[in-house]
Amino acid sequence: xxxxxxxxxxxxxxxxxxxxxxxxxxxxxxxxxxxxxxxxxxxxxxxxxxxxxxxxxxxxxxxxxxxxxxxxxxxxxxxxxxxxxxxxxxxxxxxxxxxxxxxxxxxxxxxxxxxxxxxxxxxxxxxxxxxxxxxxxxxxxxxxxxxxxxxxxxxxxxxxxxxxxxxxxxxxxxxxxxxxxxxxxxxxxxxxxxxxxxxxxxxxxxxxxxxxxxxxxxxxxxxxxxxxxxxxxxxxxxxxxxxxxxxxxxxxxxxxxxxxxxxxxxxxxxxxxxxxxxxxxxxxxxxxxxxxxxxxxxxxxxxxxxxxxxxxxxxxxxxxxxxxxxxxxxxxxxxxxxxxxxxxxxxxxxxxxxxxxxxxxxxxxxxxxxxxxxxxxxxxxxxxxxxxxxxxxxxxxxxxxxxxxxxxxxxxxxxxx
Amino acid sequence: xxxxxxxxxxxxxxxxxxxxxxxxxxxxxxxxxxxxxxxxxxxxxxxxxxxxxxxxxxxxxxxxxxxxxxxxxxxxxxxxxxxxxxxxxxxxxxxxxxxxxxxxxxxxxxxxxxxxxxxxxxxxxxxxxxxxxxxxxxxxxxxxxxxxxxxxxxxxxxxxxxxxxxxxxxxxxxxxxxxxxxxxxxxxxxxxxxxxxxxxxxxxxxxxxxxxxxxxxxxxxxxxxxxxxxxxxxxxxxxxxxxxxxxxxxxxxxxxxxxxxxxxxxxxxxxxxxxxxxxxxxxxxxxxxxx
Numbered sequence: 001x002x003x004x005x006x007x008x009x010x011x012x013x014x015x016x017x018x019x020x021x022x023x024x025x026x027x028x029x030x031x032x033x034x035x036x037x038x039x040x041x042x043x044x045x046x047x048x049x050x051x052x053x054x055x056x057x058x059x060x061x062x063x064x065x066x067x068x069x070x071x072x073x074x075x076x077x078x079x080x081x082x083x084x085x086x087x088x089x090x091x092x093x094x095x096x097x098x099x100x101x102x103x104x105x106x107x108x109x110x111x112x113x114x115x116x117x118x119x120x121x122x123x124x125x126x127x128x129x130x131x132x133x134x135x136x137x138x139x140x141x142x143x144x145x146x147x148x149x150x151x152x153x154x155x156x157x158x159x160x161x162x163x164x165x166x167x168x169x170x171x172x173x174x175x176x177x178x179x180x181x182x183x184x185x186x187x188x189x190x191x192x193x194x195x196x197x198x199x200x201x202x203x204x205x206x207x208x209x210x211x212x213x214x215x216x217x218x219x220x221x222x223x224x225x226x227x228x229x230x231x232x233x234x235x236x237x238x239x240x241x242x243x244x245x246x247x248x249x250x251x252x253x254x255x256x257x258x259x260x261x262x263x264x265x266x267x268x269x270x271x272x273x274x275x276x277x278x279x280x281x282x283x284x285x286x287x288x289x290x291x292x293x294x295x296x297x298x299x300x301x302x303x304x305x306x307x308x309x310x311x312x313x314x315x316x317x318x319x320x321x322x323x324x325x326x327x328x329x330x331x332x333x334x335x336x337x338x339x340x341x342x343x344x345x346x347x348x349x350x351x352x353x354x355x356x357x358x359x360x361x362x363x364x365x366x367x368x369x370x371x372x373x374x375x376x377x378x379x380x381x382x383x384x385x386x387x388x389x390x391x392x393x394x395x396x397x398x399x400x401x402x403x404x405x406x407x408x409x410x411x412x413x414x415x416x417x
Numbered sequence: 418x419x420x421x422x423x424x425x426x427x428x429x430x431x432x433x434x435x436x437x438x439x440x441x442x443x444x445x446x447x448x449x450x451x452x453x454x455x456x457x458x459x460x461x462x463x464x465x466x467x468x469x470x471x472x473x474x475x476x477x478x479x480x481x482x483x484x485x486x487x488x489x490x491x492x493x494x495x496x497x498x499x500x501x502x503x504x505x506x507x508x509x510x511x512x513x514x515x516x517x518x519x520x521x522x523x524x525x526x527x528x529x530x531x532x533x534x535x536x537x538x539x540x541x542x543x544x545x546x547x548x549x550x551x552x553x554x555x556x557x558x559x560x561x562x563x564x565x566x567x568x569x570x571x572x573x574x575x576x577x578x579x580x581x582x583x584x585x586x587x588x589x590x591x592x593x594x595x596x597x598x599x600x601x602x603x604x605x606x607x608x609x610x611x612x613x614x615x616x617x618x619x620x621x622x623x624x625x626x627x628x629x630x631x632x633x634x635x636x637x638x639x640x641x642x643x644x645x646x647x648x649x650x651x652x653x654x655x656x657x658x659x660x661x662x663x664x665x666x667x668x669x670x671x672x673x674x675x676x677x678x679x680x681x682x683x684x685x686x687x688x689x690x691x692x693x694x695x696x697x698x699x700x701x702x703x704x705x706x707x708x
Contacts (some may be wrong), residue, residue: 045534045637083539188683216682219642221633224426224563225677247541247634255560255632257551268540276471278634279545 035075036068036334038327039095041088041106041116042319044080047271048108051320052130053078054312056105059327069331076327077101085115092116096123102339103128103330108155108267108319110134110191121147124341126348128154128326131319133243135159135194138369145365149345152362152371154326155319156290156382158191158241160375161265162198165239165288166206167376168384168396169263172286172405174207177413179236182208185226185249186241188215195241195265203239211235218244223252231258240264247277254281257410261286263384272315275390282387284407286395290357291321292385294402295394301356325355421555423671423678429563431670432570433628437643438650438662439574440621446594446657447614448504451519454495454526455622456643457533462488462626463635464533467542477545481627484544488623489616491529496615499525501608526640534637541639544630566628573624574663577617590614594657649693655706664704668692 040056043049053076060074068074077099079091088107095101096119104120107113108131117140120127127150129137135157141148156164173179184199186192196213203210211233216226226249230238238260242249246268253262263286268274270289274282293315296302304324308316316324329351337347349371353360358380363372373380384396386405393403407413437459444450466484469475475483499521503509509517548561581587593600593610601607629635635643650669654661669689677685696703 043539045539047538047540050538214682217685220677220682220685221646222426222430222674222677223633224429224560225422225674226682228422228426228557229678229682245541247543247636251543251634252560252632255546255549255562257558257560271540273538273540277467277540277542279470279543281543 033072035073036331036339037075037077037099037101038330039077039079039092039099039101039104039106040323041079041081041091041095041104042323043083043107043109044078046083046108047273048131048267048317048319049083051308051317052105052108052323055308055316055320055324056327058308058311059324063328063331069335074327074331081107081112083109083112085109085112088112089115089119092119092125092127093123096125101125102334103344105130105154105323105326105330108132110137110189113137113151114140114190117148117151120150124150126150126152126330126341126344128152128330128348130322130326131155133158133161133191133195135369135372136190138363138372141370142368145370149365149371150341152348153369153373154322154360155373156375156380157369157372158193158195159198159369160373161288162195163202164375164382165199165264165384166202168286168288168382169203169208169237169239170206171398172384172396173237173263176405177236180207180209181211181235182237182239183212183214183230183233183235184210184239184241185214185216185230187218187243187245189218189244191243192241199239199241208237208239220245220248223249224256227253227256227258231260235260238262238264240266243267246274250278250285251281254278254283254408259410259412261407261411261413264288267318269387270318270385270392272392275387280390283389284387284411286384286386286405289318289383289385290380291318292383292392292394295383295400297357297381297383297400298354298359300354304356321356325353325357325360328355329353329360418556419678421557423674425554425557425559425563427667427671427674429567429632430674431667432567433625433632434646434650434670435663435666436570436573436621436628437625438647438654438666439577439659440618440625441647442651442654442657442659442662443577443594443621444614444618445651446659447590448500448593448611449515450500450522451515451648452495452500452618453519453523453644453648454499454529455647456640456645457526457529458488458491458495458619458622459626459629459643460533460635460637460640461491461529462623463544463630464537464542466544466627466630468537470545477547480545481547481631484627484630485620485623488626489619492615492619492622495522495525496612500615501611504611526644530637530640537637539637541634541636542630543634544627546631562631566632569624569628573621577621580617586613590617649690651703653693653696653703655703658703658705661703661705 040053042052057076060076064073081088103126110132113129113132138153266287269287333347337343361374385392385394462484465487466480469483470480503517546562548565550561551558589605650665651662654665672689673685
């Protein structure tokens, strides 16, 4: 009985294997006129994530209207991962194995991208993330280049984000307001570990002594103790790393009238809806971004925002800008290198593309963070914005500033005592 | 200074926990229903109050009132659509009904959560505060909203106490929580008692939600943690005991605040959870539990 069963099983298994082999061998999707497929895996319910498929679709439509890539149209295939790494992995497998996409644009959550990363090697599928920040993504590539070279980091690493906050703080807070001390306050998450490490390194160099470093649980229900503790230490400024949590600390900072300004990376503050979500509590909050309303980082920025707004009725989130650029430089790389994954990687590594947030260039194979974006100067300059009367005003760098720094009455700039 | 800070901050968050858990305890005490859609109902109230302000441009009082009404409506909907049909079903055996209702309310909560995320995204929303500014109490700069929250919580709990202990309908509810069969022998329709309890619960959940929305802000992500928090407070206090839930809310609120001040905000919730496990070992029926 058991013998015949096992024979039946092995027969079924070999039949199955044959079917799989046949499916893999079918070259149907390599036809010259077939569309180029780009999979987009994103968090459709999140304000940040919802812009990803929208911006990608817009870029594809524009490219197609202009004749496509070597006569081939671009087709966007979207998947909602519900902010779950497990769902994202399933979507990635489906995109690669069933939908035969040529490349994937995926997620703004570091934990999700880190879960997808090994699958880019296993399934030899190029992936670019428009919004995750953890440095570990590119550190992994350095450790296992041959296997993980298919992953590209299309947004700033946490270390780069911290560096931009330090650069802006040096100009805005140390030079202009003579601030001397800071407390670092971050949510406990994968992306803030390298962020905080770099804050502790670069803030003193910028002229701000770090008097305390606080990490809080993302499900904190009361920030009063945290702000009271910080206030007791009398720093000139609070430097933040908040993304999953954003509304809650901002609302309590205002309610408690904490007399110390907040500057840093606050992803939710980049959304145009943040003012309404916090009922205006965000007045005076300073946050790093790569783009902002009315700020012409490149000649492409404002036309993109206008077109996006016209089509979808709201401003793109920070990952909207990057996802839009990613479709363009993926198309450009496919034009140069074709759709073979290894050749596509080679072509992407040579990318020098002027997009909506600056000039996109990736760090090389021999750096500590291969496939991370180059930042600063002529590449991606970065901005420092402030919420003022319901508007996002850019303060830094000076050449693209469109307003002056100002704080609500309860803030005592320069000294907290 | 630190003593006063802990005392004042702990009081506000504990009062909020107490109000949230009271309704949860009441429903279980009277009808034996563990309502796992609790967090979703609170979030619905918050998002409704936020949307009223943001999209209909009503003032903070009207916004808060709309939030409470939606909390109440969602609670009644939960009872009539989910709980009652299962309670009255003849196809499900009596002893299995509890687990059916448990599962149904959990799924209902997830459905509401997804609906809220679909309509209003999963970004956190806050309710426009009714009182703003700060006052100094014993040298501690305290947000007026924190005091307002504590006062409203205790007013609502006091009204509930009067309702249960001083009115005929309330006494019927109290009696039903002690002996459901006895109440039916007195000629009181048990289903009427259930409707009354769910109505009271709806108001409690609406008020607690709106206050939480003013204090902190919630997103569709908060559905699970809010249910879990009410559940653990009620288990700690003793399932079905409203006064146990009140005491447990203060124990949890103060433990969290103490941890945040004296150890680290990163470990805020850990001691309260350890205490819960310890109580489960030593006294499984909770602090004041009857069953």
